Amino acid sequence: MIFLSLFFTFLKIGLFTIGGGYAMIPMINDEVISKGWISEADLTNFLAISESTPGPFAINMATFIGYEKAGFLGAVCATLGIILPSLIIIIIISKIIAKFLNNKYVNYAMQGVRPVVVGLIFAVAISLVYASFLPNGFDIKNISFASIIIFGISVGLLSFKKTRNPIIVIVVSGVLGIVFFGLFKMR
Numbered sequence: 001m002i003f004l005s006l007f008f009t010f011l012k013i014g015l016f017t018i019g020g021g022y023a024m025i026p027m028i029n030d031e032v033i034s035k036g037w038i039s040e041a042d043l044t045n046f047l048a049i050s051e052s053t054p055g056p057f058a059i060n061m062a063t064f065i066g067y068e069k070a071g072f073l074g075a076v077c078a079t080l081g082i083i084l085p086s087l088i089i090i091i092i093i094s095k096i097i098a099k100f101l102n103n104k105y106v107n108y109a110m111q112g113v114r115p116v117v118v119g120l121i122f123a124v125a126i127s128l129v130y131a132s133f134l135p136n137g138f139d140i141k142n143i144s145f146a147s148i149i150i151f152g153i154s155v156g157l158l159s160f161k162k163t164r165n166p167i168i169v170i171v172v173s174g175v176l177g178i179v180f181f182g183l184f185k186m187r
Contacts, residue, residue: 010081
């Protein structure tokens with residue numbers, strides 16, 4: 001049954017990834033694409049939408065993928081699957097927080113996990129850059145100049161103190177995406 005499959009897939013993702021939504025992207029990518037639930041292009045679009053909508057990134061991703069695959073109930077199952085491990089772990093940790101934070105082995109484990117989380121996030125950033133600027137392969141004629149223009153404008157907006165608000169940058173980038181990719185059909 002697809003609902004159980006969505007629930008247990010996202011339960012596994014939520015249980016075995018540490019470091020938040022960005023650290024989950026490689027596992028989400030492997031799981032949902034290998035099952036044929038969505039395409040890589042859809043995943044890239046869901047990444048952009050999840051970043052642009054309010055709420056935790058990973059929960060948004062699970063919700064969008066669940067909805068795409070199985071409608072409203074699919075979205076509910078995927079969302080419950082991804083949040084349940086964190087909810088249970090936080091409840092347990094809150095009960096034993098003092099012991100947990102003072103345990104030297106827990107601290108050692110966290111120090112060992114931090115570089116992996118940074119590596120996962122860096123790998124995701126590289127794949128997003130590749131998907132955004134070179135959507136059709138590594139060739140100079142495949143470069144998405146519209147993406148480069150939008151990226152440049154975003155960096156420019158973030159450089160000025162008055163427009164450092166990410167909401168402004170996201171809205172401006174979304175409008176530019178509609179203009180460049182929708183109206184002008186730029187690559």
